[in-house]
Amino acid sequence: MTDTTNPLGLDEHSHGAGVQVPDSKRDARTRSFDVADFPVPHGREEEWRFSPVRKLSDFFTDAASESxxxxxxxxxxxxxxxxxxxxxxxxxxxxxxEDRAAVVAANRASTVTHYSVPANTELSGAAIIHADGTGDDISHGHVVVSVGANAKATVVIEHEGLARHSELVSLVVGDGADVTFVSLQLWDDASQHLGQHDAIVGKDAKLKHIAISLGGDIVRLNTNVRYSAAGGEAELLGLYFADAGQHFEHRTYIDHNTPKATSNVHYKGALQGKDARSVWIGDVLIRPEALDIDTYELNRNLILSDGARADSVPNLEIETGDIAGAGHASSTGRFDEEHLFYLMSRGIPEEVARQLVVRGFFNEVIQKIQVPEIEEVLNERIEEELSRSVL
Incomplete structure (x- = not known):
């Protein structure tokens, strides 16, 4: 069917009971804490074929760093x-x-920083962690966030400055817990950031993972979710704005391995300037034991100028017919000229009208974030991007 609410010509489809998608062997990828289990990527692997591997060779080197x-x-x-x-x-x-850069980061990080929220605890506000780069040497980090049963917490990590940073972030969400985790990339233009974010979601627990990439030369984030028991909910939100020469890559993987779980993935990005590049890869695996689950993934990209490119690849593997629903959609396009004409016909100058269209495009995701502590920062940075607009 066609999504008539999408001005960019989005085509989408859903899968119901009895539909089987051929196995793409997503679950066949290596999982290990041993660096030796992962060969150095050459760029032809499925998980690296969209990435600028030659520029990232230092991230694959298993060597200690003082940075x-x-x-x-x-x-x-x-x-x-x-x-x-x-x-x-x-x-x-x-x-x-699940990849070499992440396992190198885990092994070469000087220590693991563990943020812990006890069971039955509700934080009064968001925990805000500022992480600032200190130079262009490779740095490794491993952050663990564990939230106990029936607890409620919001954790925000805000990245700024100049860095070449590789990280593993591990989230452990206890039974009945409600967790929001935000990774905010506000790096200087020359920074490079590779990250793998892994979450295990407990029985009847809720996880909202938010990835926002607005700064850096290369940002590549993998977000992976599995469930430890039935009834878990996962919502993955993403927002990115790539300028000339920037490469922003976001990959999501939902491993539905328990019954009665739900997942929703919603990423939006805008691109402007020569060689601005975004990549979104969304994988969902529904295993035979994942009965009565419901999943949906969506990616939309708005191209604001010539020379920009967005790749968007949703993948859905279904190994059981007994599901509540499963679907995916993606789109890449330019402005809706009808919206633009409508605004201009009411006396709004074309440049302002185009900026309003971009703000409206992002607003759908921003409204879902619901973390007041970062809303002002997010809106300010989007305004900065629009002020440099080449519309």
Whole structure:
């Protein structure tokens, strides 16, 4: 069917009971904390074929680095932070990495920074962690966020400055917990950032993962979700605005391995300027045991100038017919000229009208974020992007 609410000509389709999609072997990828299990990427692998691998060779080198981000936190009462070992992190039930850069980061990080929220605790406000780059040497980081049963927490990591940073972020969401995690990329233009974010979602728990990329030369984030018991909910939101020469790549993977779970993925991006590039890859695997699940993934891209390119690839593997629903959609296009004409016909100058269209395009995702602590920052940065607009 056609989505008539989408001005960019989006085509979408859904899958119901009895529909089988050929196996793409998404689950066949290696998972391990051993660097030796991952060969150095050459760029022809499925998971790296859209990435500028030659520019990222340092991230695959298994070597120690003295460089690290400078962090400071504005932490509300109820959340604690400690430095633990990789072995202690594994005992918390974190998932194993799925690519070489992430496993190198996990092994070469000087320590694991563990943010913990006890069971039955509700944070009074968001925990805001500022992570600032200190130079162009490779830095490695491993952050674990564990939230106990029936707790409620919002954790925001805000990246700024100049850095070449590789990270593994591990989220452990306890039974009945409600967790919002935000990764905000506001890097200087020359920064490079590779990250893998892995989440395990407990029984009847809720996870909202938000990835916002507005700065940096290359940003590549993988977000992977699995469920430890039935009834979990996962919502993955993303927003990015790529300027000339920037490469923003976001990959999501929902592994539906339990019954009665839900997932919703919604990413939006705008691109302007020569060689502005975005990549979104969305994988969903529905295993035979994932009965009565419901999943949907959506990516929309708005091209604002010639020379920009957006790749959008949704993938859906269904191994059972007993599901509530599954669907995916993606689109890439330019302005809706009818919307533009409508605004201009009411006396709004064309440049202002075009900026209003872009703001409206992003607003659908922004309204879903619902983290007041970052809304002002987000709106300011989008305004900065629009002020440099080549519309």
């Amino acid at each position: 690290k981000l400078t962090t400071k936190g504005d932490l509300p009462e109820g959340i604690s932070v400690e430095e633990i070992s990789l072995e202690a992190a594994q005992e918390l039930g974190i998932l194993e990495p």
